[in-house]
Amino acid sequence: MVPEDVQGVGGRLLDGVLQGQRQLLPVGHAGGLRRRALTYAAWVTKDFDLYERELWAGRATAYERGFARLTRHMVGPLLDAAGVADGTRFLDVGTGPGFVSQGAAERGAVVSAMDADPGMADTARRNVPGLDVHVAVLPDVPFPDGTFDAVAGNFVINHVGSPGVAIGELRRVLRPGGRLALTCWLMPGSGALGVVREAIEEAGVPWPEDVPEPPFMQYGEPVAFRRLVAEAGVGEVAVEEVTWEHVVDPEDWWETGALSKVGSNGYVVGRQDAKTVARIKEAYDGIVRAYAVADGQVALPAHALLASGVR
Template identity: 30%
Template sequence: MKDWAGVGEAYSASYAALCAGTLPVMSAMLGPAVGRDLVDVGSGDGTLAAAWAEQGWSVTACEPEETMRSESLRRHPHIQTVAGRLPSLPFDDEDFDVAVANFVLNHVDSPRSAAAELRRVSRGAVIASIWTRSPSWLWAEVTERAGVVPLAGGRLAPEEEFERTPEGFERMLREAGLAALDVAEHTWVWKADPGALWTSVEGGVAGAGALYASLGAADRERFRHAFDTVAAERVIDDLLPLEHSAAIAVSAAR
């Protein structure tokens, strides 16, 4: 799986805003926040955790990566942020009304064990999302234009793999022990700053960042030129309108 070590600042400047695009659908699925608490697992730089808090949730942010936690504490000091990694979270059984994992189960080695752990720490609902159309489609085009060899993606063990569709996500969660699931697919357009996207690459974020870090100087130059070309073809009013989709699933309370 991808190595997220050291990317907190670059992630916060780029993809944090994209990943928060699931908030409206998640909020509608969970209902009113009044009097309820929530743990945001894999909370990154705290962007989504802070948004939950603004809605009235009592929020605990839980994130394994040190630089992500540092960004969260710097940007959102009012949010309690703790170290913790799936599938073994530092909480008691049924500690929270809701457990959230936004674009987390697609980054762990054992999605079913991770989902079962979310179920364990929640006395109410579990809500989670995965990409059905991730940012990788843009970088695949840039990689092809640059004429560089893409990195081989990390693969789950065959018994851990699942189909990245709403139906496949639902099946995997049921196998993990979650019941009474409501699953929706959410598509939205992220208007990205090209400069922020390039920051993510130089900062080592996700697959594109890992690929760039592996390249020699000449290939890096070709990759940057290809990115600038693709961005120039798509930009509208200085921003890149990029379509993404996610499957979002919520389980009923116990």
Template identity: 35%
Template sequence: MAAYDDFAALEKRGWADADTAAAYATDFARASEMAVPTLVAESAAGPGKTVLDLCCGQGIVARGLLDAGARVTGLDFSPAMLAIARENAPEAEFIEGDAMDLPFEDGFFDAVAMGFGMPHVPDPPAVIAEARRVLKPGGRFAYSVWLAAERSAFTYVFAAIGAHGAPEVTLPPGPGATDYGEEDRAFAAMTAAGFGDLRSTEVYSRWTIDDPGAPFDFFVEGTVRGAAMLRPQPEANKRAIRAAVVDKVLANHGETAPFDTPIPSVVISGTAV
């Protein structure tokens, strides 16, 4: 993990910003929340179950777990996100903590759910191992992550950065944002951590937008990885990147609003054995 220390610091610093957290919760999360029903179902959360919402963000997964009847604890490294989560899901308990070093006893939870946390941790296999440690045998772990896909707002934005971004603007080394949506990699890490009955369930998550440049705006205002690549760009480069995103949305999703713009995701799940 030492090689990814700068990435970890970027993520922690970025998500501590209240404006970034609020922008994510308002706009970007319109796609994230579409995975919540699948996360709840694949975690087997239900009445009487004690469930951990890992990397809980603004609490939309906690809200879904509570609505299913579960008793919920949420954990995140971002105080800004936790403040929003406490408003969205006041019945849950929320604590600040490290997903790679959970402050819970072995076998404490009936289920663990994690909504789009994998892109924000420097060592995803360590997080998967910790999820297994705190699960009771037979408990379910389910996590959502973005899929690498040609028709995805994620691809539109980062391809535009690659084509039009200033070469001196770079990210620190870290795991790829879609790495653990790849079934081979995900299942290998889950198996190594002690999970079986592995499943991969795709979710057609998307944004319905009136402005074809909105994906650029959502990434620059409401993410950390994207913002680190977009905010420092010279103004001419920013304009070119946004224009390329607009062109891609119009080419793939029609020329008149609203634009149904996919940012597909997948839920990976398994049973603690």
């Protein structure tokens, strides 16, 4: 529901409009509706960003052991798209365990990094000794205009309450002619990204109403992702779909993706009682069996988008 300070004349109407329902707007209320809509948008953004901070607090180690190994596949293509080479002044946004920063440093780039979670920032410092890491939450980018030759974010834009504003800020800190590269998941998530969610659904566990869908969800396909980046002022935008197989022990993927409470799927599993968790695990085992390969491993498909462009 719309928060109380957004209510008033037309408040319930606004709630319907912003939930995608076709409603009639009373004559003379358009200006008030626009004001309330802006307030509502800010409220939704804040609500999601606060959820993200709580979701990832204390999860750096579990993320590094699990999902970071999946996202690491895109480090090379991301750095290529951003044009990172020897001497490039580079910003790694949402550094996580620092794998993108590490790859950029190995290319000879001058690297700065930022992450919203202090634990992630500490992990990046451990993995990349001497790394200049800042704790900052997008869309806050704590650098002056035109600081960098290249900026990249590996699967971070889908964790932001206001992705368009965030991309505009990333553009701001690029020099004219500098390159931006961003990855995101193809939505809805499937394969490696979706097996735990599928198991939750197959086990008949309802998705909690207080677990929000990311505002980015609507942009997780090529046309919408390109439009989002272009509308933030980035030029020559190209979007590429990338698919690969993530080979992993299914028990490890269950432990890091469900039991360790990483991401929304893990958060939901972590709220269940033991019998329900066992039911979800049984469903998970059946789902991943279809991806079995040699040595007890599974090859889970991963589907991502890589966007790049120029300031």
